[in-house]
Amino acid sequence: MLEIKDLCVSYGAIEAVKGISLTVNDGEIVSLIGANGAGKTTTLHTITGLVPAKSGSIVYDGHDLLKTHANKIVTLGMAHVPEGRHVFTRMTVQENLEMGAFSLKDQSGMTKDLDMVFDYFPRLKERRRQLAGTLSGGEQQMVAMGRALMSHPKTILMDEPSMGLSPLLVKEIFNIIVTLRKEGITVLLVEQNAKMALSIADRAYVLETGRITMEGKASDLLHDEKVRKAYLGA
């Protein structure tokens, strides 16, 4: 379980996150939606320690993440698929995936894990020897997701996984998220494609300029008039 309380984050003078609290229960898909610059990415970055928090607390499975070294967080079972993919461009697809397993003490299951990822993303199997930098955006997104899966996560944070992808791939990605949840993985999903996100999520939070303005069951939010106006373009 991931629990965030009164989290504040700022970049110098800019306050990006102004005291948010949110909870992600095991096995849930929780979606975080909001306009550009609302602070969604910042929230995820703070969870995995890429950005320091100013105040508040983040507790994951009894561990205080704000006191945990960023590179140790993945060993707690939390993986982060960052915004903009951040694949290792000069490594091959397979090497990228192997990097995902870096934190595992036991590397013997590597082949099995790779096969699992290739099952999810058959395209990556075809391209396993290609340098990730030369892949198209969608393929890179798959690499980023596959790489996260390689660390045997219990929880995955995903930052706009559908950005820049073709409709077909967007569907595929959402299917995979659903499948992941079925396998017992918890997902915190940040999305611009709010319609899609809300349709697969259990619960959702709406973030506006650093504050949570709404929360509830995803299906309720999907039908909420204000949400529809602001984020679903209805």
Place this chain on the structure above:
Amino acid sequence: MKKSMLSTRQSYLVCFLGILASFGVVMALCESGIANSYIKGIMMTACIAIIMTTSLNLTIGVLGQLTLGCCGFEAIGAYVAALASKYMVATGMLVDPTLRFLVTTLLGGVVACVFGILIGIPALRLHGDYLAIITLGFGEIIRVIIQNLKVAGGMGLDKGAAGQALIGIERTANLYIVFWIMIITVVVLFMFGRSRYGRAVKAIRDDEIAAGASGLNTTYLKVLVFAISAFFAGIAGGIFAQYIGSLNPTMAGWLNSINYVIMVVFGGMGSITGSIVSAIGLTILPELLRAFADYRMLAYSVVLVLVMIFRPQGIFGSWEFSLPRLVNRLLFRNPKAEAEEKAEAAEAGKTDAATETVATAATATETKEA
């Protein structure tokens, strides 16, 4: 709002008066004898350093390209000016020393500029550290060539040995004249920066591909910047030659160039104010550190590391001093203007947007006047 600002014309006048005043100070120091030959020498060295640093800043700070070969151009300017001066003295051309100084220095600048263009065209296809290393290589090549040129060492000597220092250059550099050359350099660079050229060059710095896609001839502009930098480096070289009186090929070497790069970064990349202050400061600092005798250079390097750690954007970041702004503040003290001023200062650490705003505002005021 209108009342609280100097008009553009007034601003220019204020600047001009400021420059005159600083010249007055220099003159007073010299004429009163407070400035002895030691202090005058340092002022001269500082003027040369300012010309070098502000012009190098155009390439490093404004265009964002690191070059480590500026002293190659300085050396070209120096040798050309020195040889021209020697030739003129020998043949009796241009007897007036001031005129000769001006002509030969200009010639040095022009030749350095030509080299700047020749080298810039191929070199500027590279970026970042690669450009740095290629310009460094260029400086070294200049050094070796000068070293092996008989004319650069042998002239006027019975021995034509290669590698001899070029000596006996008429020391015609006059501090007052050099001061004005320095002022002209700074003004020209400032005006360049605050024009469509400067804007375009900064655009290239921020994103070269987007600059091309906005219709800028990026190659032309980069070479232009390179040529301007080289021109002023050549001018500085011409002054140097006729101040110091003897030349040595090592002046073209990379260690010297790095010295000026240090000055630019130390002052703040993109800030002419920073370049001026750090050129003066880093000229004086080693002199002040003479008290440390053997530990002088050690102290210098420690100062450098500390500044980089605690003020990585350099002393001034990209902030520019503006005399009209100061005058505005003093004359039209009002809360609003002050708040603006503060906001600008806050911004200054990161950007020169603030000063550009002032320039734009000035532009707008001018229109209303016209």
Place this chain on the structure above:
Amino acid sequence: MTDAKTSEQPILKAEHLGITFGGLKAVSDFNMTIHKGELIGLIGPNGAGKTTVFNLLTGVYKPTEGDFWLDGEHMNGKKTYQVVRAGIARTFQNIRLFKQLTVEQNVLVAFDESFSYHLGGAIFRTPRFWKQENEMHAKAMDLLKIFDLDGLASTQAANLPYGQQRKLEIARALATGMKLLLLDEPAAGMNPTETEDLLRCINTIRDRFGIAILLIEHDMSLVMSVCQRIQVLDYGRTIASGTPEEIANNPQVISAYLGADDSDDAEADSTDHATPEPSIAKTMQEGAR
């Protein structure tokens, strides 16, 4: 507007354009004709070569085969800035602004060609300098007004929120005074509401400037609602082209790009959700109407 296919000279004509990157045929046999005032969509799976087409048309890459003409002028082998001055402007898939310049300066840079004062003018601040700077300032502010950016004119571009950065990029492209505007995924990373706002902008531009637009976008609701014609790329080849309706129903496009209209897999798995996932093809058709 599809009836605009008159004998009038097309703004853009591309014939058999192609490029190879070390064995990889990123684009091949690309043909396209765009007339004044048209808005054409370019879609296709990720890595199909859409951005590469833009790069070819703007001189970033030199085509290894084929030719293209702008307003009848042969453009092959021209440098980017020459292409831009001839009249093709673009935005980038990953926003590329002049981050340290202000919003207004970003636009002024693109106006550069309209300035005629030279170095001397800049240094001596001639009357011509002032006249042009002031004119351009006014023009820039006009342009920024269209995008509601005039209030932010002196903000540093890097400090703009994402959506406004996108708009500024378009404004900057417009400032080059082009005949053909290439937009590369302008709606990426925007939510539907922001996308709608963008859509309005694009329509305004087209009407106001009377230019042709070529649009790459994965957001089908946007593409379907603004484009007169759509061309679909896959593996560098054109697999379909036609009106939005034709494209939406083209089986090849559906299988390669849109995804089959099986609205059951996603929500079948998330059974507790009442709302079925909206059918993409349906959305498109709605948009096209």
Place this chain on the structure above:
Amino acid sequence: MTDQIIMFISQLFSGLKIGSVYALVALGYTMVYGIIRLINFAHGDFIMVGAYVLMLTIPAIVAMGMPAWVAIVPAILVCVAVGIIVEKAAYKPVREKGNSMTALITAIAMSLLLENGAQAVFGADFQTVPTIFHLPSIAFGKLKLPGDTLLTIVLGLIIMIGLQLFVKFTKQGKAMRAVSEDKEAAVLMGINVNSTIALTFAIGSGLAAVASLMYCAAYPQVSPMMGAMLGLKAFVAAVLGGIGSIPGAMIGGIAIGLVESLTKAYIGTITGGVITSAFSDAIVFAILIVVLLVKPSGIMGKNEGEKV
């Protein structure tokens, strides 16, 4: 074999001798540059530090009855310590707050600091290092190949291959590559970025110690400024080979050594005396410039052209 050919081969070997030292130094540059994109101007001075340690420890080590090259152990220890201290005290804070230019100036300042520090401690004068290897020359007829040249080349090759394998296949090596490409993503993989960078510095500085051993074997003298020109040449070698590339550093180093040697030997004859051997430095740089213009990322460098 004619005398001409013997002469040519000996010239090749004298090029290889200095070239393999350049290569060793270049490997250190490349490692550090590869990971933090910093031209570690102080790297040449790490070699100076190593050389002083050798000078100071060899007599004691020989007195203890061990071979002189055992002094590499203290040299490595000291160099690694210096490397890590420089990284932690100066580069890390600047990397976190400044830009690439500030980092470069810091590196230059560190270089000045080490040079002037060494001068304050040891004086400016040159000091000789006792003979390190007593290797016989290997003779092929009239051709004599000095033993330590061969050793330097072999050692360079072994280190290069070792490094390459290390970076490609070990966990730490992979962490280095990951950090060099994308620090944020590396953190997300569970990589400790700071310790990975420190490790890289340690390896780079350790290599500097090895380079100082081979350098002192060939050129048995130390002085505070010895690292400056050596460092520059080796850096040029690293760039020529494609900075960031391990085999590139090796190729670049050897190429520069060969170019130097062959131009010194033949340029006068080829140009009829117009250009003399005194131009060798200029020619090295000219070749560098030409290579970079043709292949902007060096011989082995991957073209990192931006995808638009």
Place this chain on the structure above:
Amino acid sequence: GCSGGSMDDSSSSSSAASGDTITIGSVTTNSGTAAAYGEAEVKGFELAVSEINAKGGINGKKVKLESLDDKGDATEASNAYNKLAADNNVLAVAGPTISATTAAVAPLADQTKLVTIAPAATSDSIETGNYLFRTCFKDSYQGEVAARFAAENLKVKKVAVLYGTGDPYSSGVGEAFAKAAEKLGMQVVDKESSSSADDTEYSAQLQKIQASGAELLYAPYYYSVAGPYIIPQARSVGFEGYVMGPDGYDGLKLTGDKSQYDKTFYTTHYSADDTSNTKVQDFIKSYKAKNNADPNTFAALGYDTIYMIKQAIEKAGKSATREDVRNAVAGMSFEGVTGKFTMDKSGSPTKSVIVLELKDGKPVYNTTVQPK
């Protein structure tokens, strides 16, 4: 007018130093690549000054040494020099160290009428004789002497020259030797050069020299280059002939097998074995006592330089002005550790040259070549 801006103001007063100390300034290269030479010179200066003070100073006044660093850079040198010149207590300057900085200082000396004696700046291209003098002989002179020695004492016919173009000293001496050698009927079979005088690798050039059949290699480099690099590398490419060098060989750094330095000769200013000169042994002893090391040529030249200044100031008298001191230096006769000489009109001493030979790695007195 602009007169105040002129750098050539000779307004500096040239009145006599008041007070009860005499300041001798020095500008030397104490940091950068040539720092070793400057350091040695300063040690020589300091030894001389402390001896002088121990014996009651000059004209009863204590001597103070004001020592400044020029980093081997012309600008720094002139700034440092100007600083000294602006101080009226400074009666004379010892330095600068290298020819490059000395050339920059030369016009300043004339301008400020401050006598300046460069201990070791040997380059011919420096204009001496007005206010600038030197303690050492000139490059051309030393090259000639070496050539004469090669022809007359070693009786070689074929010689080769190797020098560094980056350095006026190295190239100056080398060219002078080559010219003189040809004049003396020897054949210069190969002339090689290096990019700078502090390269480490010379095998390529040396192999060519070896192949040229030269009996003697004249390699004018410094002790730090000739000792560990040039001579061993020459031997390792199989060159077995004579090696000759200039005064830069003094204090030659030896490495490896000492026998490889056999057949090496060099010209220099003084010899520790020179029993005819009593000053030498005393100098070596007190230098060792003070610095715990053997003095090299540069220390010896520095030491003599201070004594030359002392002698000149004494001659000029208690109320000497700078001009007076200068006049006392011009044409002076002096006897020091680096020999006995008279200052010639051009401001360089006419001096005997000592030739040393390395035997088992140690310099052994061979002969003294008297000036013609």
